[in-house]
C-alpha cells in the first residue's frame with residue numbers, strides 16, 4: 001500500500017476523501033449543531049467548532065490514536081516517526097500560526113467579560129423533587145417488583161410492551177388461522193433449525209422430532225397461500241424464496257433422517273405440497289439446492305486493510321449533494337444488508353426507503369436528532385422491526401439487534417458506492433411515534449428501530465472526528 005502524501009490527508013486519515021479547506025464553508029456547517037440522543041433534552045453538538053485549526057489537529061489526533069493502539073491507519077507508513085512527521089507536516093502547512101484564543105472560561109457567548117457568573121439557582125421545589133426522584137430510583141432498582149411498579153407508573157416501557165404483545169397476538173392468531181406472515185416466520189425459523197440439525201457433527205439419525213410436524217404444516221400452508229393452486233408468475237418468483245429454501249431443506253431432511261411411521265406420513269404430506277409448489281413455478285429445475293454446503297475458502301481478494309480503510313472512510317455524513325441516489329444503488333445496498341446474520345434467520349425488519357422529496361422532508365423532520373440538517377436529505381430509510389415475528393416476549397430485543405446488524409452492512413455498502421449516510425436516533429417519545437405511524441402507516445406491532453439518511457456527500461460538508469475508544473477499553477479476554 002502506498003502511503004499518501006501527508007498534505008492530502010483528510011480528517012478521516014483518508015487520502016482521497018475531500019478535505020474542507022476554506023473557512024468560507026464553515027458557517028454552513030456551524031448551523032448543524034443538532035440534538036441527537038434526543039427527546040429534546042440531550043443536545044450534542046455535532047459541529048460548530050470554530051473551523052480549520054481543530055480539524056487539522058483531528059487529523060493528527062486520529063493518527064495518534066492509531067499509534068497509541070500500535071495500529072496504523074491503512075494506507076500509511078507503519079513507522080511512528082512517519083506518523084509524527086505526517087502530523088508535523090499537516091500542522092505546519094495547514095494550521096494557522098496563531099490559533100484564535102479560546103473564549104473566556106465562564107462566558108457562554110464566547111464574548112464575555114471576566115466577571116464570574118453565579119451558578120443558576122434551582123428552586124426549592126425542584127430540588128426536593130430531584131431528591132425524591134433519586135431516592136425512588138435507588139429503591140426501585142434494588143427490588144424487582146418496585147422496578148416493575150416504576151415502569152407501570154412512568155409508562156416508560158408501555159409502548160414497547162404493547163407493540164410486543166400486539167406482535168405476539170398477531171403471530172399466534174395467524175398461526176391459529178393458518179395464514180399470514182407469521183406462518184412464514186415460523187417456517188423460516190424451523191427451516192433454519194433443520195439446517196442446524198443437518199450440519200450437526202455427528203448428525204443424529206433422528207432429529208427435529210418436536211417441530212417437524214409443525215414445519216411440514218407451515219410449508220403446506222405457505223405453498224397454499226403463495227400459489228392458491230395457480231401458477232406463480234415470474235414477478236412473484238422472488239417472493240417464493242423462503243418456500244424454495246424450505247422445500248430443499250425438508251427434502252434433505254427426509255432423505256437423511258431415519259424414518260418411522262410418523263415421519264413417513266409427514267414425508268407424504270411434504271411431497272404432495274412440494275409437487276404443487278414445483279408445478280406452480282415456471283422454472284422446473286434450479287441450479288443450486290438451497291441446502292447446507294461447504295464454503296468456498298479461497299482468498300476473497302478483499303484484504304483486512306481494504307476493510308479497515310472502508311471502516312475509516314465511513315463516517316456519519318450529514319451534508320449531501322442535492323441529487324437523487326439511483327434506486328439500483330440503494331437496492332444493491334439493501335440486498336447486501338439482507339445477507340447479515342439474524343436470529344434464527346427470521347430477518348424481522350424492513351427497509352422502508354423514501355426518496356420522494358416531500359415525504360423525505362416530512363419524515364426527516366419527525367426525529368429530533370435531525371435539527372439543522374434534515375432539509376438537505378436526498379433520501380431516508382426508516383428501519384422498521386416486525387414484532388409479529390415472535391411468539392415469545394423473551395425475543396423482544398431481536399428486532400433491534402437484527403435490524404442494526406443489517407443497518408451496518410447497508411451503510412458500508414452505500415459507502416462503497418460513493419454514498420454517505422447517517423443513522424438517526426429514534427427515541428421512544430409518544431408524540432413522535434404517533435407522527436411516524438401516521439406518516440409511514442405503521443401497524444401496532446411494528447417498531448421503528450432507527451432512521452438512516454443517505455445521499456452523495458457534499459464535498460464542502462465536514463464530518464465530526466468522532467474519536468473512537470481505544471481497543472483496551474472496549475475489549476477484554478476471559479473477564480470474570
Ligand SMILES: Cc1cc2nc3c(=O)[nH]c(=O)nc-3n(C[C@H](O)[C@H](O)[C@H](O)COP(=O)(O)O)c2cc1C
Nearest residue numbers: 034035036037046315316369370423424425450466
Ligand atoms: C443508533 C444511532 C443513532 C444516531 N442518531 C443520530 C442522530 O439522531 N443525529 C445525528 O446527527 N447522528 C446520529 N447518529 C450518528 C452518531 O452521532 C455517530 O455514529 C457517532 O457520533 C460516531 O460517528 P461516526 O458514525 O462518524 O463514526 C446516530 C448513530 C447511531 C448508531
